[in-house]
Amino acid sequence: MNYFFQYLVYGLQLGSVYALLALGYTMVYGIVGMINFAHGDFLMIGAVGTYFIAKAFEGMRIDGTYPMLIVGLIILIAMTMTGFVATGVEAIAYRPLRNKPRMIALITAVGVSMFLENFPRALPFIGPNPRSFPTLFSTNVLKIFGATVTVTQIIMIVLAVITMSILYYVVNHTKVGSQMRAVSMDKDAASLMGININRVISITFFIGGALAGISGICYASAYPQVDVYMGSWLGNMSFVSAVLGGIGDIRGAMLGGFILGIAQIFATALNSTFGYAVGFIILIIILLVRPAGLMGKLVIEKV
Amino acid sequence: MALLEVRDLHVSYGAIQAVQGVSFEVNEGEVVALIGSNGAGKSTILRTISGLEKAKSGSIRFNDQELTKMKAHNIVKAGIAHVPEGRRIFPRLTVTENLHMGANLQTDKAKIASDMERVFELFPRLKEREKQQAGTLSGGEQQMLAFGRALMTDGKLLMMDEPSMGLAPIIVDEIFEIINRINAEGRSILLIEQNAFLALKTAKRAYVLETGKITMSGPASDLLADERVKAAYLGA
Numbered sequence: 345m346n347y348f349f350q351y352l353v354y355g356l357q358l359g360s361v362y363a364l365l366a367l368g369y370t371m372v373y374g375i376v377g378m379i380n381f382a383h384g385d386f387l388m389i390g391a392v393g394t395y396f397i398a399k400a401f402e403g404m405r406i407d408g409t410y411p412m413l414i415v416g417l418i419i420l421i422a423m424t425m426t427g428f429v430a431t432g433v434e435a436i437a438y439r440p441l442r443n444k445p446r447m448i449a450l451i452t453a454v455g456v457s458m459f460l461e462n463f464p465r466a467l468p469f470i471g472p473n474p475r476s477f478p479t480l481f482s483t484n485v486l487k488i489f490g491a492t493v494t495v496t497q498i499i500m501i502v503l504a505v506i507t508m509s510i511l512y513y514v515v516n517h518t519k520v521g522s523q524m525r526a527v528s529m530d531k532d533a534a535s536l537m538g539i540n541i542n543r544v545i546s547i548t549f550f551i552g553g554a555l556a557g558i559s560g561i562c563y564a565s566a567y568p569q570v571d572v573y574m575g576s577w578l579g580n581m582s583f584v585s586a587v588l589g590g591i592g593d594i595r596g597a598m599l600g601g602f603i604l605g606i607a608q609i610f611a612t613a614l615n616s617t618f619g620y621a622v623g624f625i626i627l628i629i630i631l632l633v634r635p636a637g638l639m640g641k642l643v644i645e646k647v
Numbered sequence: 648m649a650l651l652e653v654r655d656l657h658v659s660y661g662a663i664q665a666v667q668g669v670s671f672e673v674n675e676g677e678v679v680a681l682i683g684s685n686g687a688g689k690s691t692i693l694r695t696i697s698g699l700e701k702a703k704s705g706s707i708r709f710n711d712q713e714l715t716k717m718k719a720h721n722i723v724k725a726g727i728a729h730v731p732e733g734r735r736i737f738p739r740l741t742v743t744e745n746l747h748m749g750a751n752l753q754t755d756k757a758k759i760a761s762d763m764e765r766v767f768e769l770f771p772r773l774k775e776r777e778k779q780q781a782g783t784l785s786g787g788e789q790q791m792l793a794f795g796r797a798l799m800t801d802g803k804l805l806m807m808d809e810p811s812m813g814l815a816p817i818i819v820d821e822i823f824e825i826i827n828r829i830n831a832e833g834r835s836i837l838l839i840e841q842n843a844f845l846a847l848k849t850a851k852r853a854y855v856l857e858t859g860k861i862t863m864s865g866p867a868s869d870l871l872a873d874e875r876v877k878a879a880y881l882g883a
Contacts, residue, residue: 519751522740522744522747522748523751525737525739525740526737526740526748529737529738529739529740530735530737532699532731532735533731533735533736533737534748535697535698535699535719535720535723536697536699536719536723536728536729536731536735536797536800537723537748537749537751537752537796537800538720538723538724538751538752538800539720539748539751540718540720541719541720
């Protein structure tokens with residue numbers, strides 16, 4: 345039982361990273377109908393970026409730890425930065441290809457991913473070597489139900505849940521959210537309502553990028569090592585989460601992320617080499633049983 | 648001075664020249680019809696006016712503004728409402744949400760509410776189904792919703808693409824009665840129809856379009872009596 349709760353906490357922590365990242369995949373897919381294979385790299389930019397931002401604020405540490413206010417500021421800067429990177433990628437690489445066959449955008453996304461990994465690798469002040477991620481949150485340990493839980497883990501999970509709740513509210517109850525839903529259903533019709541499609545797509549990429557940025561901070565706080573390739577594997581797992589939950593569906597991405605994170609941790613506990621395989625096993629089963637994903641519905645529309 | 652003035656418009660899809668030098672105008676308060684068979688370029692003309700397609704050359708002037716270089720959402724702002732071919736309602740939004748989407752550019756809440764009331768008054772059927780997902784409406788109700796949604800944009804010119812397509816005659820009559828009503832209130836209308844008889848009955852003036860070119864034009868009543876039009880479009 346002790347172990348069960350312990351693994352559950354690890355699972356929720358990894359799951360919140362997957363969920364935050366899966367949201368970006370699913371939102372972009374929902375709105376422009378493409379799989380942005382560079383999305384995992386936005387996580388890397390968030391994590392590596394945070395490394396440098398934290399370094400810049402090093403002088404403001406008190407007794408070797410960052411004050412809460414500074415941590416909040418660091419997170420905000422990192423999220424804004426990844427948001428703008430994502431918006432820039434869309435404007436430069438994807439927008440000119442929007443009306444081209446989907447395969448072209450897909451291949452471009454793979455190219456963008458390679459660029460985002462290898463360009464920083466080539467920069468002398470970043471380079472290929474892993475760096476240890478600074479401690480942003482308290483390292484205090486709590487005992488809950490016999491399990492050892494760090495304050496960082498609790499903060500990460502809570503932060504992820506809050507971020508997702510805000511997103512859910514924005515999409516379903518604000519004007520820009522309803523514009524996003526309209527654009528995702530029919531771009532021409534949305535234009536005829538006076539909606540600026542490019543602006544809505546830019547905002548979507550910005551939000552997706554910012555969520556990837558915070559997921560990078562979450563991940564690097566749990567596994568405190570960052571390098572330029574860290575995003576690709578995590579990106580794949582999050583993509584699986586998004587498909588698992590039903591790609592295009594926001595609640596599905598959150599659910600899929602948590603299911604995959606928890607399943608992966610429990611599978612790793614049983615057998616250390618089995619952890620990664622479990623994600624794909626779940627994916628195959630879901631695609632066989634419910635091809636539209638857990639939350640995805642086959643929509644019936646009268647014509 | 649015409650409200651909408653299209654001059655020598657050319658539009659192509661790759662090598663296919665869909666619209667080849669079309670000129671026409673819509674005056675304030677008029678109903679103007681473009682008739683012609685499938686593939687004559689009617690929808691392309693409306694889509695180009697709305698900025699969904701790019702003009703290769705020519706000019707489109709509306710209210711003293713040149714539209715050919717403007718983005719689609721700014722053209723809506725300029726005052727053109729477009730009920731597109733195939734209705735294109737937002738299937739997974741409710742009826743009310745669809746209508747609200749039409750009011751996307753409006754900021755005055757009271758005006759939005761009164762416009763909404765007006766749409767429900769014109770189409771009581773939509774009021775009955777206000778909470779229903781639009782994708783589950785019947786074809787006729789979807790056409791009413793697309794019509795109502797366009798009215799919510801509050802454009803001076805309403806462009807309607809094949810409002811009768813696939814609908815039962817009784818619903819078609821209802822839709823055309825409302826076209827007449829809102830025209831009587833002063834809105835100008837540019838109407839595309841394959842049902843030429845209906846279009847010519849409703850419009851004041853009309854243009855006949857054949858493979859991207861205008862071949863005839865004049866008062867609708869004259870065209871209705873014209874032997875060539877009768878033979879080609881009225882099945883007489």
